Amino acid sequence: MSGALTDFTLAEAREALRGKKVSATELAKAHITAIEKSRSLNAFVTETPERALAMAKESDARIASGQARPLEGLPLAIKDLFCTKGVRTTAGSNILNNFVPPYESTVSQNLWDAGAVMLGKTNMDEFAMGSSNETSAFGPVFNPWRARNSNQNLVPGGSSGGSAAAVAACLALGATGTDTGGSIRQPAAVSGIVGLKPTYGRCSRFGIVAFASSLDQAGPMTRTVRDAAILLRHMASVDPRDSTSVDVPVPDYEAALDKPIRGLRVGIPKEYRLDGMPEEIEAIWRKGAEWLKAQGAEIVDVSLPHTRYALPAYYIVAPAEASSNLARYDGVRYGLRAKGADDLIDLYEKTRAEGFGAEVKRRVLIGTYVLSAGYYDAYYTRAQKVRALILRDFVQAYETCDVLLTPATPGPAFAVGSKSDDPVSMYLNDVFTVTVNLAGLPGISVPAGLTAEGLPLGLQIIGKAFDEATVLRAGRAIEEAAGFAAKPSPWWRAV
């Protein structure tokens, strides 16, 4: 344990609270101060210090009376895609910039029921559509990491960029994210933290602003694998309000962490070796395999032949579902309403033109097109067939291995503004993560090392459906071997 209270891991803070070495109020105050001094990162859309202190006060009372709950007094940040009762929820969009939900998402409610403390709502790409946090209506988030001897601002990845930056800069002990094509794992990788996307159906989607309903899944973003295991247990639940949440009991992921990985069969999918992939990515991937082998895992070569079709299939399925989900923003029931409309249709059209940003409009139009009469089978049905083939690839690979090891991203964090002109080049950031969403599987990104320029890189472990325990165990084996202890120097901190 080091000096500042904000440097605690979630597990360390839990110990310190239980041992009464620190109070929940002290812990909350330390984080509130850190957030105030770090506004230059733009990680938060809404800060909730009063709520944090009220929740911490209750936590202290419970700890004092011996009634502490599992996450009692632990301060967390919540992606602004989760509805929080009475606290503005924007989804990073102008169209929701004054929306105050009258209800709470199941995932965040689960966290509060377990005693966690809310610090605020984190910035994100608009409606979770983006890989750099640059499509947010509230401005870009800056990555706490910069290349050595450079003052250039880098993106924190996206869409959960605010959550990634908040955790990497020690503004929260952990954060929630959501992952539709890589939006937890990609920002985690380029921000030097751990990000876990659970199996589709593991966490309830109730109260999470919908992007692509067959792909969206909530998960934890933390500084250690153990912390991810702790948070996931209390985010996951079977929820009658989400008919796609699956009736599988939630295990104690933390307890499963310490089992050795001896004998674990780790697949290396050859299709993840891309043309023109930077040597540093290749090298860290090789190293990852060596680390696992040294701990007794068996390395197996496997093939996922349809990998290269995953991103194009995703860019049909996700926009199609988004065009349907985002039809609800009509300027009538909630959110922005354009002024000066002549009639009802005009009201819809003006409201949506004013309220949605460029990337959201692009995707809604693509989705509308691929679902329109005459094109549905050529695009949407074909993409869903390709999706079935991608899942089949995984099922076949799992006949000879238990988990897969891949790079998490094709490169480190890139400069703000460097990829915003070409949508397709931005989409390629998710090339290693998107297959997992299409197949509904769990995946974790774990920090594995730094580039020559001093920027973090992550490795991804992909598991079988509902086998998050093994994914976490293999992730921890990588974490231990990598010994990733680097921290960004706090250039952003106001004195």
Add this chain to the structure above:
Amino acid sequence: MSVDRDTVRRIARLARIALPEERVGAMEKELNGILRWVEQLQEVNVEGVQPMTSVVAQKLKMRDDVVTEGDQAEAVVANAPQSEDNFFLVPKVVE
């Protein structure tokens, strides 16, 4: 397949997003860039493959068709840009 300007105008209308005439050309280019890229799906042999409808093997859950959280009209209209007596207000639709 690609879209022309008329198609761009038509899908913008279907999507209920006003698209100023000076943006139509740029949007045509952007959408065609994406459509050209997804075109590679045509290479995949999908003969005899059932399209995926659900990623998890679970029977869709059913529940009794009863009101679960009713009588919350005020909460329902609380975020409405314009409302009156718990009704949403819209521009005149019928003359």
